[in-house]
Amino acid sequence: MNINRKVQTLDEFTIQQRRDFPQATGELSMLLKDIALAAKRVNVEVNKAGLVDILGDAGEVNVQGEDVKKLDIFANNLFIGVTRHGVSCAGVGSEENDDIVVFDDPLSNNSKYVMLMDPLDGSGNIDVNVSIGTIFSIYRRVSEKGTPATIEDFLQPGNKQIAAGYIVYGSSTMLVYATRISVNGFTLDQTIGEFTLSHPDIRCPEEGKIYSVNHGNFWQFDEGIRKYINICQKKDKSNGGPYNQRYIGSMIADVHRNLIKGGIFMYPTTSDKPKGKLRLLYECNPLAYIIEKAGGKATNGTERILDIQPTELHQRSSLFIGSMKMMDELESYTRKVE
Ligand code: AHM
Numbered sequence: 176m177n178i179n180r181k182v183q184t185l186d187e188f189t190i191q192q193r194r195d196f197p198q199a200t201g202e203l204s205m206l207l208k209d210i211a212l213a214a215k216r217v218n219v220e221v222n223k224a225g226l227v228d229i230l231g232d233a234g235e236v237n238v239q240g241e242d243v244k245k246l247d248i249f250a251n252n253l254f255i256g257v258t259r260h261g262v263s264c265a266g267v268g269s270e271e272n273d274d275i276v277v278f279d280d281p282l283s284n285n286s287k288y289v290m291l292m293d294p295l296d297g298s299g300n301i302d303v304n305v306s307i308g309t310i311f312s313i314y315r316r317v318s319e320k321g322t323p324a325t326i327e328d329f330l331q332p333g334n335k336q337i338a339a340g341y342i343v344y345g346s347s348t349m350l351v352y353a354t355r356i357s358v359n360g361f362t363l364d365q366t367i368g369e370f371t372l373s374h375p376d377i378r379c380p381e382e383g384k385i386y387s388v389n390h391g392n393f394w395q396f397d398e399g400i401r402k403y404i405n406i407c408q409k410k411d412k413s414n415g416g417p418y419n420q421r422y423i424g425s426m427i428a429d430v431h432r433n434l435i436k437g438g439i440f441m442y443p444t445t446s447d448k449p450k451g452k453l454r455l456l457y458e459c460n461p462l463a464y465i466i467e468k469a470g471g472k473a474t475n476g477t478e479r480i481l482d483i484q485p486t487e488l489h490q491r492s493s494l495f496i497g498s499m500k501m502m503d504e505l506e507s508y509t510r511k512v513e
Contacts, residue, residue: 184372246301254269259276264290305428334481339461339462340461358465359377362374379498426453472499477509
């Protein structure tokens with residue numbers, strides 16, 4: 176059997192990165208390993224979604240007042256279970272839980288990190304075989320080691336993130352994660368059950384030709400946003416031609432594509448949702464961290480996402496995220512109406 180040793184697994188990659196930091200304890204690598212393990216299990220269930228009774232509403236409504244799909248619950252329980260039994264995580268904040276889940280056992284109380292997550296983003300797409308994802312954000316806890324994690328550990332601004340990432344369950348399953356060093360993508364090799372490095376040192380192109388927004392909300396957007404969208408449509412050949420509009424309704428899939436190809440994703444406030452739809456702590460912050468590390472930009476329209484001081488676990492925000500030059504152009508329109 177011919178084994179290709181150019182292949183680097185996620186574990187090998189994190190061990191290699193750790194060698195550059197002799198003071199590192201390895202807890203972050205362990206946490207990433209736990210996340211990857213849970214992701215592989217979720218991936219199996221996502222792939223079976225059309226076949227088994229896991230499909231469909233679980234008949235519950237989550238803390239945001241949205242229908243909960245069975246797979247959401249499965250993914251939530253799995254990520255919490257795996258991190259609870261690992262050594263690195265003192266607690267989890269999840270879209271699916273009203274309050275933080277504090278592990279509070281002797282091992283976890285001595286763990287260095289807490290994690291925030293959206294266990295299954297884009298869950299409205301499960302039934303129709305469209306890409307969905309998991310988003311996670313990791314912070315060093317601020318509470319004293321040896322004690323249970325507290326809400327303060329979770330209510331830190333995004334600029335304090337230690338690492339952030341997502342898994343996209345799509346035509347292939349990919350885990351992308353960022354640390355302060357770089358952003359790297361790993362594709363799940365189903366034959367060996369390992370995430371393997373496929374997209375080293377991801378950089379978001381400075382410019383792109385894709386804008387992603389829910390056009391159905393167009394007349395609910397502020398005037399500046401509407402003007403920018405018109406500009407996206409009106410560009411002529413001299414300035415790159417009109418942009419393509421792509422909106423999947425799974426933010427992970429939209430932002431992942433724009434990260435690789437260049438583009439801008441927008442979820443502005445609307446008259447129906449004056450605070451925005453997306454959640455700051457486990458949707459906006461991790462993606463903002465990743466895009467900035469890859470050379471892009473993320474704001475809520477006026478403020479850098481990563482500098483917003485959160486006050487609530489399930490806080491909402493507007494989000495504009497993507498290629499640097501497209502973000503700069505957007506801001507020139509949002510500023511004009513201020
Ligand atoms: P979810 O957490 O319930 O899955 O909602 C988040 C999703 C994003 O993935 C997506 O970009 C957005 O909601 C779509 O919302 P809309 O249907 O309003 O355009």
